[in-house]
Amino acid sequence: MDNIMQSRMDRGFLRHQDEYEAKALEVLRSGWYILGKEVESFEEEFASYVGTKYSVGLASGLDALWLAFKVLGIGEGDEVIVQGNTYIASVMGITINNATPVFVEPDEYYQIDVSKIEEKITDKTKAILVVHLYGQAARMDKITALCKKYNLRLVEDCAQSHGALFDGKMTGSFGDIGCFSFYPSKNMGAFGDAGAITTNDPELARLMKIYRNYGSEKRYHNMVVGANSRLDEMQAGLLRVRLKYIEEINNERYQISRKYAEGITNPLVIKPQVADGATSVWHQYVIRVKDRRDEFMEYLKDNNITTIIHYPIPPHLSEAYSYLGIREGALPITESYANEVLSLPIYAGMTDEEQTYVIDCINSFE
Incomplete structure (x- = not known):
């Protein structure tokens, strides 16, 4: 692939x-x-x-x-x-x-x-x-x-x-x-x-x-x-x-998100959910992998799947906002997410073959 x-x-x-x-x-x-x-x-x-x-x-x-x-x-x-x-x-x-x-x-x-x-x-x-x-x-x-x-x-x-x-x-x-x-x-x-x-x-x-x-x-x-x-x-x-074509684009992303939601069965992966009353246009499909996120990301890279972390450094811990004086540990959920989140491939024109390959690779990770 x-x-x-x-x-x-x-x-x-x-x-x-x-x-x-x-x-x-x-x-x-x-x-x-x-x-x-x-x-x-x-x-x-x-x-x-x-x-x-x-x-x-x-x-x-x-x-x-x-x-x-x-x-x-x-x-x-x-x-x-x-x-x-x-x-x-x-x-x-x-x-x-x-x-x-x-x-x-x-x-x-x-x-x-x-x-x-x-x-x-x-x-x-x-x-x-x-x-x-x-x-x-x-x-x-x-x-x-x-x-x-x-x-x-x-x-x-x-x-x-x-x-x-x-x-x-x-x-x-x-x-x-x-x-x-x-x-x-x-x-x-x-x-x-x-x-x-x-x-x-x-x-x-x-x-x-x-x-x-x-x-x-x-x-x-x-x-x-x-x-x-x-x-x-x-x-x-x-x-x-x-x-x-924005509704067409959003619907395509929704269909990819459904395929991920139904196809990914690896228990190490926490899949995203949508709140009652809300919809998502799935700009990103963000999963979480506890403890082994970086290892998982490298495994996908080795299998020719590129992923991105949105976002690895919370704003309050960035150098730009050090002047606010907010210490590590002040926002534990935010900081935990930053260490666990990973965005899977999702884009207009992503083929069924590509989606299936991503799912199979994820499910094969142990």
């Missing part, structure tokens, strides 16, 4: 190659490459898909996160609650604004443990950043209730959850702002860096458009110190093509 990559993007492109190439040529020939009709159309179409009134295209998912807190006025002296086992970009969205992250342990579904949020709320708490990790929607009923009770802002990190639902409502439509990454490996990936926010608040959408364009609403009239974070016309056009 040829090497099976953990994620690959070429097959998703090849499936609709003619449409992508036609759109790329259309944009190139238009002569307009920044903030044009492709961006406007994508913003309308993506907002409609998510179920919000507005969407604003940005240069990346990280920009979506830090600009979200910027336009919400959250900064120095403010605290933002976030789960401990997220990707570090989630936390950077908070700290770039000089606010302080307050970490909460995850539940058995790898989402923020809603039963442990309330005890972390103080008079400095201004927002909850909920991360729909690995593509599964978090328990938004409990989270929105807490935000209402304590008058907190709600920001959703939807970088991995394009199309995931909780109680039939799409991630990115619950909070004040939903933040999306369209990094190429995402279910709805662009062909370079790209991102967006979604919101129902016209003023937040207006401010986001100002901040993304050097703080300017009108050319050369700068209201604030902003950023250069514009979704470009090429990526917007290509994302419009991808958006047409």
Whole structure:
């Protein structure tokens, strides 16, 4: 068997190659490459898909996160609650604004443990950043209730959850702002860096458009110190093509996840579960292997199966956040997951033969 990559993007492109190439040529020939009709159309179409009134295209998912807190006025002296086992970009969205992250342990579904949020709320708490990790929607009923009770802002990190639902409502439509990454490996990936926010608040959408364009609403009239974070016309056009097929892409990943769930029988492997009321778009299929994870990973590598750890170092133990002074052992569940999780191959165009081979290899590990 040829090497099976953990994620690959070429097959998703090849499936609709003619449409992508036609759109790329259309944009190139238009002569307009920044903030044009492709961006406007994508913003309308993506907002409609998510179920919000507005969407604003940005240069990346990280920009979506830090600009979200910027336009919400959250900064120095403010605290933002976030789960401990997220990707570090989630936390950077908070700290770039000089606010302080307050970490909460995850539940058995790898989402923020809603039963442990309330005890972390103080008079400095201004927002909850909920991360729909690995593509599964978090328990938004409990989270929105807490935000209402304590008058907190709600920001959703939807970088991995394009199309995931909780109680039939799409991630990115619950909070004040939903933040999306369209990094190429995402279910709805662009062909370079790209991102967006979604919101129902016209003023937040207006401010986001100002901040993304050097703080300017009108050319050369700068209201604030902003950023250069514009979704470009090429990526917007290509994302419009991808958006047409996102449900097909998500369903394909669901089918792969079902095959893994039914086929993997090795008792050493802890398979992921989906919470009641939630759906997952299976951006990652994350298993856990206690004690022998690294040995298991090396075994799969020897059998031409590439896996990735999402994520080996929790943000609170990273060098970048050593200044927070959070010691090892402070978040035992987060730290345990970091030592056990492993993401199996899953991508658009993964063949039945490849899936079966991965399953057989896993079941043969002793």
